[in-house]
Amino acid sequence: MKINRCFAPLIIGLILTLAGCSSSDKEEEVINANLGAQALYDRARESMANGNFAAAADTLSALDSRFPFGPLSHQVQLDLIYSYYKSAKVDQTLATIDRFIRLNPNHSDVDYAFYMRGLTNMEADNNLFQELVGIDNTDRDPSKSKQAFDDFRRLIQQFPDSKYAADARQRMVFIKNRLASYEISIARFYMRRKAFIAAANRGRYILEHYPDSNQVQQALEIMVESYDQLDLQELRDNAMKTLKLNYPNSEFIG
Template identity: 45%
Template structure:
């Protein structure tokens, strides 16, 4: 039932995308205060695309007015909620560059990291469950570094707790990516490459949920290469840190690594983006998945965010100046 719902949403979205309207022109007669009032009402009504148009008009017509800086903060938020993370990130970068002493600049740092975290989410990823740890981790690393910069510059920021939580999620995602790569090399008998990936997790991503399996890959890789001493050393580390590990039997013997995704998707599963057919085992919920557990409503999807809940992960509204 849920899969059918996803397919209907995607079909209607693709069908209506060709009919989407052009940018709405903002009347030239509006004053700065009227433009800001209009944009505030649009944000309150969740008309984020309309707010983008109004805020851009305000900024271009009154670049040095009393509402200019607040409009730039609002524009960061409006772009993000309009599912334009690249534009949101660029707006945040611009605000940081132009107003480094602004009391709300920490919001721009936070939104920059949040936008980078969702920049690689396309239409499929937003509305259909996809294992993002199998995707290129470039955006995840960038987002992690940007959240880290926020914490370094503003450790007491109101956005710091959420940034820390997102960094934990991103670190776990990066570790799963490395484990997927290690498993790929193991299946192709490239044991040295698999060992190196496993060692990277153990050395640099301690505390993530896949360290146990990374050690298992190291043990098995060394065994295939006939390197008994390093295999025994890795096995000792595994048994010491994970005494209840399923990779070791009751007699303390290694029984083979259990890969993170030990189920290969079928052709049907691949063609339907994981909606049908055998899929990977259920994994832990991420920050984004918890926020979007029920997903955007059908009404929101069909109206491109004008009505119903929006498909972007939750983001705080910009603080008032």
């Protein structure tokens, strides 16, 4: 196969770059293999301080493998959790967190592990592109949000005095509103297809599971309209009564 002369320098440059990266990686492995535990840890901390969390994670992982029971082992695992998290490596972060919790259930920093588990699942549910362009993302699968909510709840239940508890509570409020918004999206989907029983059930689900969310008014309005369409007068009147009592300024009432 002939290579266009115009592209030849680019291809050669790419090959040299890849070769350089491969050589650099091997050199890094050799350096790490000849360092002691403290020197490796200092190297990882320097990478973290410089914001190079991917390099820090590689070094910490090597350190964790070579010295799994050393005096630095717990701190290495905690730093590895954070480095994986900052590198957006969700699976590795969660696996490292779960291992730390399983092996160190009574460690003084186990609350941090639970907190990071919630953060990781919460971050996995975010879609930066959609947020930047203003696209509504409430109708996406909320499974990671539900898991994050459970992680934060577990943290608060087991460690109510944790320094991470207050932030976890605030995040739970945000997640609760997110999950309620998801239910509203599904309810409106059902309404567009005239599946009014399913829509009303979604509204009732919000009242039962997210009564302090910011979607209760919409849930009640959906219930009123759905019951009205189904000619279920008593249920419709009860939903309207609750709506008037709690949201008297609702445009839906008029």
